[in-house]
Amino acid sequence: MRAPTLRRLINVIGLVIALITTVAIPATYASISYMAQGDLISAEARLNASRVARYIYQHTAMWTFHKVRLIEVIELAVSDDEKVRQRIFAGDGRLVVEDGEALPTPTMKRSAPIIVSGKEVGRMEVEVSARPLIERTATVSLFSLCLGLLAYLSIRILPLRALDRTIRQLGQREDQLAATNQQFEAALTNMPHGLSMFDAQERLVLCNRRYAEMYGLPRDLIEPGTRRADIVAFREAAGIGIIGTTPVNQDADVDPCSGTMVLDNQHQNGRTVRISRKPMSTGGFVSSHEDITAIRHAETRIAHMAYHDALTELPNRVQFHQEMTRALTRTRQGESFSVLCLDLDHFKSVNDTLGHPMGDALLRAVAKRLQGCVRETDVVARLGGDEFAVVQASTNEPHIATGMAQRIIEALSAPYELDGHQIVIGVSVGIAVGPDDSEDADQLMKAADMALYRAKAEGRGTYRFFEAEMDAKMQARRALELDLRGALQNGEFEVHYQPLVNLAANKVSGFEALLRWTHPIRGRVSPANFIPLAEEIGAINQIGAWVLKQACADAAQWPDDVRVAVNLSAVQFKSQTLVLDVAAALGASGLSSRRLELEITESVMLQDTEATLGTLHQLRGLGVRISMDDFGTGYSSLSYLRKFPFDKIKIDQSFVRDLPDQADSVAIVRAVTGLGTSLGMSTTAEGVETQGQLDRLRAEGCTEVQGWLFSKACPAAEVAGLLTSVAKRCSAAA
Incomplete structure (x- = not known):
């Protein structure tokens, strides 16, 4: 840009800044002052409107005639600094009161409605003179004009002097720049x-x-x-x-x-x-x-060589160690994994008899078979020689690692056809589980190695876990499974009954049937241990059918107004014989279907919804009652109440446990009982152990309760005595 142009630009900038300074400051001041004054008298109007409204509320009929009193009411907030004129208008616009003299023009007015009992009965108006604001603005304008002139002179004089000095310097630098450009051009080209x-x-x-x-x-x-x-x-x-x-x-x-x-x-x-x-x-x-x-x-090849075995292209020991470290990191979120160390049996004889090239070909074939035995989330590595290893992800149960070990042993033991030779080898497997065995990758690898040596010492072609107690756990599970399969035939099962107490009638209305297993050697086995196992191995259908028959047969001996409740497993709904089992139990016992109540949990509803609802409607068609157990502990309990009309909902003991002290538990119980009442469903609270819990449940309108406060679950032979003893407790508790 040339010097004359710069000079003109500086002059224009100075004029613009001076103009902005002269106009913007008083305009801003006037605007802000006007809004502030308006807000102030608006607040005054609203405040006096509120005071007048309170007065009108006390003198509804004759307030328009109380002019003197109304003036006293609004004078309470009048400022002494400025003259104010205030007016009160009736609802029809008629002037009722005017306080203050006429004001110099121009003026500012603000009004506020007078609201009494939600109805506008009048309007409060406040008016002040705007002349003081205009006078102050004029003073500010004069100050801004002086400031603008000062700014213009400062901008015009100083930059012009600097401009002259800059023009002289530019002439000197042009010559330097020409030489620099020549050097830059040479460097750029080469x-x-x-x-x-x-x-x-x-x-x-x-x-x-x-x-x-x-x-x-x-x-x-x-x-x-x-x-x-x-x-x-x-x-x-x-x-x-x-x-x-x-x-x-x-x-x-x-x-x-x-x-x-x-x-x-x-x-x-x-x-x-x-x-x-x-x-x-x-x-x-x-x-x-x-x-x-x-x-x-080159980098890609070097990186691949650093982390992979050159012969099999599998991950090497370095990468395998990293994978174990990453797997150990994931265990902080509750995951577990298994490390399987593999050693080929009789590989040395192949090398010795057929040569190392054939041994290399066999190792490549083994690597290919190993990759076919694992999932995408697992990692197979060659550690060196005839040693391989696997990181098996997400193995929360030992039998998952056992299954992979068995697959690997079976796959690698099959004959190999290599270059016209049939080769047969075996494999031994050592298993360690992280983080149970160790939270350190090196120690975990060492544990798997020790288990591998144990497997080789005990005959090869097999697998072993590192810790004896883990192996013992698997053996114990298999033993428990064998015992469970024979428990029904051996008559080791027994049904116990816990009373359900009706709070309105203060008597036993039914019993919940609870399965108990007494093993001749193990003694009493917890249902938490054998019920999930029975579901896993498919024995729950047979056991469940027996419980239905036994419970119905026992209940047939009770008074006609006492029901029996039987829990159903989600696995039983998949059997396609559940409805027949219920019908057979009712027919064999002669028990009225109205006295049988079937309890299901939300896990049942999570299955194939249409098929499950169909089964529930068939059971309802037999005349039995259906209740939802552990209500509120899942995510979709409310939606299931819309899909099927349950007869009863059972409040889980986790909500009863904190009664009567915890407000949130009280609120949940109140909501469930209210929901049951509105939907025509009865409610049963589980786990009642104290009188305070019982009193709160009774106060919240709960239909039934059960728990140790009345009785633990007892054998069928003790039911008659329970009916009498619980009746006495109910009378005492009431």
């Missing part, structure tokens, strides 16, 4: 990397010869002013564009200090170019382009 510079509009400023050579750009595309989009389009058409459409600011390393962005681009011709882009203060950027294809190939 750079080994491509270099380009684009302005803020992404138009080419300059580029060197290497840049044009890397991308095969013709002369017309390296001229200054060429659009970057045209260069990119040419490269795409020539087959050397960037693979993918990732924006430049993604997948890049950015130096937070300089703002330099480094991005490696994979091109369509297979080349990889590293671009270092640095923004310029003008809004453009300068980029250097380095062909790193050969470097990338």
